[in-house]
Amino acid sequence: MGIIRKTKSLKRVLDTFQKSDAAISVVQLIDNMKHHMNKTTVYRILDRLKQEGIVHSFHGKDGLKWYAKCSDHSSHQNTDTHPHFHCNHCGAVECLPIDIQIPDIPNLQISSAEVILAGICSKCNP
Amino acid sequence: MGIIRKTKSLKRVLDTFQKSDAAISVVQLIDNMKHHMNKTTVYRILDRLKQEGIVHSFHGKDGLKWYAKCSDHSSHQNTDTHPHFHCNHCGAVECLPIDIQIPDIPNLQISSAEVILAGICSKCNP
DNA sequence: AAATTTAATGCAACTAAATTGCATTAGCAA
């Protein structure tokens, strides 16, 4: 399993993630790629990239699915609990390289966390 | 504006929230109510209950919309940042009465946070 | 308690995200 063939489509999507640290929504990516590949292909490429630990996914504050590349050091950023920040002004979403401290809750075994923060990013906040 | 009429449908939905602290997904609620009202009505009643500060909404780890009643003391639980816990075993979702500490990030103005935790709840974890 | 007003509902049609089945295409190894 995993990525077996380096197709043009795959390279094109991969390029998007390698050129920028920013997260991108599936909807946006499909639109960006619409002249080059089918939306089904985008979905399937994202699945493969995720399986390979190259990107991770999360749900934005609107419930839509977003993807971002995993940071270089941890190739399994899908399992850790770094938060995602959504700028309410420009719409950009970025991974924050910090760890949110989840307090121990009695009687609960917490194994994962998804944290979506929203506000104004540095570019929009002079 | 707000809730003006106490209709049978509204009372029925309200009952669901008053009988239990558990959160419920819209999809589940529509199914529970399917013999009593239309799905459009469920959506609209949830909107009204939210406007009134009786319930709050959030997106579950699957991206679906969930609702839960606001705790009695704070009638604006929609604005605070309590986390929601999703049991991977039984599927139940509950509000956690704690505050997650979001660290200050340089250059970011954070105005809201949505925290979804997942793991095993007390009932499923003997 | 009948008449009136309009919030609330039901229903069908619609939008948009995501998935599936299947025929076709194109990596890549032999």
Added chain:
DNA sequence: TTGCTAATGCAATTTAGTTGCATTAAATTT
């Protein structure tokens, strides 16, 4: 260059959520 099959394109489908409009039923007034 050939053969295998992963990957793709495309159309159809599923599902969450929304919208417009005619009808119904709370609540208010007479």
